[in-house]
Amino acid sequence: MSSSEGGWLIVVTFLLALLMQAIPMPYDLLWARPQWLCIVVIYWAMATPQRVGVGVAWLMGLILDGINGSLLGQHAIAMAVVAYIALVLYQRIRMFVVWQQAFIIFILIGVEQLLSLWIQSLHSGSSPSLLFLLPALISALLWPALVVLLRGLRRRYGDVKHI
Amino acid sequence: MDEFASVSLTVATPFYWLTDLPTRMGDWGEDVVISRQSLLKENGSLRAEQRVLRAKLQKMASLATENVRLRELLNSTARLKDNVLVAEIIGISPDPLSQHVIVNKGTGAGVYVGQPVIDAYGLFGQVIDVSPISCRVLLITDSSHAVPIQVNRNGVRAVAEGVGLLHEMELPHVAATTDIQESDILVSSGLGARFPVGYPVATVVSVVRDPGKPFMKVKVMPKAHLNRSRHVLLVFKTEAQAFAEEVVGDELK
Known part of the structure; x- marks a missing residue:
């Protein structure tokens, strides 16, 4: 498989995920935003671990920090850690049925939220409550639909040799 | 580091512009x-x-x-009119823990870091990052923001801090004997030489x-419509204020 094959699909999904991260939400629903970028990074790290790994996750986190205006490196380090866990576990996670995968996603995104919150609380106000787990829960609920969508896209436009 | 912030804001602006597109098309429609x-x-109205x-x-x-x-009778300097620039909000902070908005005017229009921003109802915030085409405005309610204020009724001074x-918002460290009542209007006092004097900031809700x-x-409660305003005004420094800043700067040295 050539390294450029299907690569544009990964870039497009990353750009779309970054766009979804920046879409305005009602003030009361701000905590309910799924971590789109993190889900997409985890998906690609599991589906094509030879392409998307810790480095790409770190870069994406850095871009997210630039867009969010958050402390530089805050999301970058959290996403790199999550990508590392996903890379270690991907062979196992691929074997799971979809609701088990969703549970793993809940934990991974919970870890991402926790790490970036820790870093944020070093320089500004602390977290108000356990609300930071809400994005993880909603991301996990969205996982079955997203995995079908992303897998469909990959089979149609990307390479077909991998699961 | 400022340059990096400027570059990252320049990169971020198209994203916010795109996410704002449906709203703008709706307005246009x-x-x-x-x-x-x-x-x-x-x-008629x-x-x-x-x-x-x-x-x-x-x-x-x-x-x-x-x-x-x-x-003139008191021999004090006259207040000058403030120059303002109307700008449009194109994006709001996706992060629930930090409150800022992205505004569609940047260094190209003379916007600078630290510039005060108001809306039609009161003080809105201040510019924290600026790129050639846009700027990031920290709202007065952000947990890292504080405004020096004065009670309009009697001139008592305090600081209004955002709590996120x-x-x-809260007024921290107000002595128990201070004369502040419910529904008092707080205006910016101009101390600190960042915000101009006399813009309404908040109304007292409870004491x-x-x-x-x-x-x-x-x-x-902040006076500005922080989550409803679509247009904000960037306030430019006037001569009187620039002078005040100079004096304060000298004293600090």
């Missing part, structure tokens, strides 16, 4: 397919509002000249005196 009837109605504002302005003009005269909630504590708990 509303403008285009509006009925003649409702246009006439809107026109705008006319009525303009008449009322004009009447108020007449009074204001005489008060302003009176103010200048009195200040959109409809609430709780606990005899066991040295300070009162004062909750206030």
Whole structure:
């Protein structure tokens, strides 16, 4: 498989995920935003671990920090850690049925939220409550639909040799 | 580091611009397919509002000249008019823990870091990052923001701190004997030389005196429509203010 094959699909999904991260939400629903970028990074790290790994996750986190205006490196380090866990576990996670995968996603995104919150609380106000787990829960609920969508896209436009 | 912030804001601007596109198209559609009837109605109400504002302005003009005269009597510097630039909000912070908005004017329009921003109802925030085409405005309610204020009724000074909630701010370290009441209006005091004097900041919502504590708990609500405004005004420094900053700067050295 050539390294450029299907690569544009990964870039497009990353750009779309970054766009979804920046879409305005009602003030009361701000905590309910799924971590789109993190889900997409985890998906690609599991589906094509030879392409998307810790480095790409770190870069994406850095871009997210630039867009969010958050402390530089805050999301970058959290996403790199999550990508590392996903890379270690991907062979196992691929074997799971979809609701088990969703549970793993809940934990991974919970870890991402926790790490970036820790870093944020070093320089500004602390977290108000356990609300930071809400994005993880909603991301996990969205996982079955997203995995079908992303897998469909990959089979149609990307390479077909991998699961 | 400032340069990096500027570059990352430049990269971020197209994303915010794109996410704002549906809203703008909706607004455009509303403008285009509006009925003649409702246009006439809107026109009528705008006319009525303009008449009322004009009447108020007449009074204001005489008060302003009176103010200048009195200040001359006191040998103090006259207040100058503030120059403003109208800008549009194109994005809001996706992060629930930090409150800022992205505005569509940047260094190209002369915007600078630290510039005060107001909306039609009160003080809005200040510019923290600026790129050639956009700037990031920190809201006064952000948990890292504080504004020096004055009670409009009696001139008592305090500081209004954001707590990270959109409809609430606090006045920390207000002595229990201070004369602050519910529904007092707080205006910017101009101390600190960052915000211009006299813009409404907040209204006092509740004052709780606990005899066991040295300070009162004062909750206030920001005047600006922080989550409803679409247009904001960037306030440019006037000569009087620049002078004040110079004096303060010298004293700090």
